[in-house]
Amino acid sequence: MKKEHFINAEIRDREVRLIGETGEQLGIVSSKEALKIAEEAGLDLVKISPNANPPVCKVMNYGKYLFEQKKKAKEAKKNQKVVEVKEVGLSMTIDVGDLNIKAKQTQKFLLAGNKVKVSIRLRGRQMAHAELALDVMKRFFELVKDAGVMEKQPLTEGRNIWMMLAPLKA
Numbered sequence: 001m002k003k004e005h006f007i008n009a010e011i012r013d014r015e016v017r018l019i020g021e022t023g024e025q026l027g028i029v030s031s032k033e034a035l036k037i038a039e040e041a042g043l044d045l046v047k048i049s050p051n052a053n054p055p056v057c058k059v060m061n062y063g064k065y066l067f068e069q070k071k072k073a074k075e076a077k078k079n080q081k082v083v084e085v086k087e088v089g090l091s092m093t094i095d096v097g098d099l100n101i102k103a104k105q106t107q108k109f110l111l112a113g114n115k116v117k118v119s120i121r122l123r124g125r126q127m128a129h130a131e132l133a134l135d136v137m138k139r140f141f142e143l144v145k146d147a148g149v150m151e152k153q154p155l156t157e158g159r160n161i162w163m164m165l166a167p168l169k170a
Contacts, residue, residue: 006047007062008035016047016057028054085164087117090140092126092133099136103143110148110167119162133161141165 011031018026018034021043029037038045038059046065049056086109088102109116118140120133137154144165152164
């Protein structure tokens with residue numbers, strides 16, 4: 001595991017830009033002097049920006065800092081929404097009423113923030129009339145276009161025709 005920050009005696013730079021524990025700039029000092037200031041305050045000297053010239057170090061309680069960082073990361077992970085891909089199957093000969101019901105369900109999925117894969121499986125002789133399936137797809141999209149956008153145009157893969165719908169950006 002790679003160490004994130006250099007602390008106290010691990011800081012080998014000759015000069016550092018020092019920031020106090022309350023965030024005030026203490027200027028550019030030698031790393032020995034910065035370490036002395038941190039020890040007098042009973043805190044740690046932490047290199048927070050190693051790529052700066054000179055490197056930026058801050059006087060802080062390192063244990064508390066790590067705890068706060070983990071807490072922030074955990075909170076960010078908790079607030080992350082996982083986007084699911086729901087699938088809605090249609091048929092080439094679907095009735096208008098059934099198409100409307102599927103469209104309402106798809107709108108619910110899209111409004112909940114999920115992506116929707118709409119697919120039609122062509123059976124037997126239906127392969128010869130794939131353009132009719134594309135018309136069904138277009139009619140279906142017209143019913144749900146106020147809840148989502150077409151992320152992928154209708155695509156033919158073997159006996160399946162599918163398209164991907166994504167929710168509108170809020």
